[in-house]
Amino acid sequence: MTSSAIVASGLRKAYKDKTVLDGIDLDVRAGTIFALLGPNGAGKTTTVNVLTTLIEADGGTARVAGHDLASETKKVRAAIGVTGQFASVDELLTGEENLQLMVDLNRRVTGKRIVADLLERFDLTEAARKPASTYSGGMRRKLDLAMTLVGDPRIIFLDEPTTGLDTRSRRTMWSIIRELVAGGVTVFLTTQYLEEADQLADRIAVLDQGKLVAEGTPDELKRRIPGTxxxxxxxxxxxxxxxxxxxxxxxxxxxxxxxxxxxxxxxxxxxxxxxxxxxxxxxxxxxxxxTPDLDDVFLALTGHATEVAAK
Missing domain, CATH: 3.30.70 (Alpha-Beta Plaits)
Incomplete structure (x- = not known):
């Protein structure tokens, strides 16, 4: 697939005298994984919030799934799914009830079959009737992503989806993300884990202080840095x-x-x-x-390591 799932031009966002997005341009190809890297405060979450219609940009234009972000907001929302930095599951409900709630809220989806299918797909069937409060961090993130898929979105925004997960849970999430893309889904991923971007992304953009300072495939970015x-x-x-x-x-x-x-x-x-x-x-x-790795690239482009890498 060669069409663009997300196209943005000159996106700007400021809060009082602080510019968070300073005219960024994006072109995310359909059926690929696009990773947005950047330190805390770079503007990653703001970018996601703008592209998912949660906040309005102060300037610039964008089309998501072929729909204009400003004038076709409902159509954009119908085409996307969003998983934020923190799992949005209701801990008082069971995993099954959380999924059923999403089905009930989504007018385009009916029937219990989809709940059973998603529980099986994310290996949550055994824990389906247990309160989400008893789930591990990895299980909550899987349930969160499963809830995002209830409406069968063709574009999914994942804002630091593996933050706080152990290595095994993180790699499980990677496998799930790869399976989604193999099925034709487009993934817009923000992360501070450079290994994650290297493992998953078809293209990477580096955001620093509201500006895109580099973009390319992982290998292209590595070749820009001397040290091979x-x-x-x-x-x-x-x-x-x-x-x-x-x-x-x-x-x-x-x-x-x-x-x-x-x-x-x-x-x-x-x-x-x-x-x-x-x-x-x-x-x-x-x-x-x-050859230089993405840590070297990030350091050279932003002048500092990521917060995660520095710990």
């Missing part, structure tokens, strides 16, 4: 010395017997390193290519 290098490990100090003389731009580590040689990671660059070693009858015990 080839790491060669040798078996003896003599071999390391000889390789360092041949590859004079390398940085050596005496203790690890390694030589770090700058490279763009491309085949031409790698072939040059190997050909130079072969020319002098040198052989490395191991040869690895290291």
């Amino acid at each position: 290098h080839v790491r060669l490990r040798f078996t003896t100090t003599a071999e390391l010395d000889a390789a360092a003389r041949v590859l004079s731009d390398g940085t050596r580590d005496e203790e690890a017997l390694t030589l770090r040689v700058p490279s763009d990671g491309g085949t031409k660059s790698l072939r040059h390193v190997l050909d130079r070693l072969d020319e002098y009858a040198l052989s490395a015990e191991t040869f690895t290519v290291h």
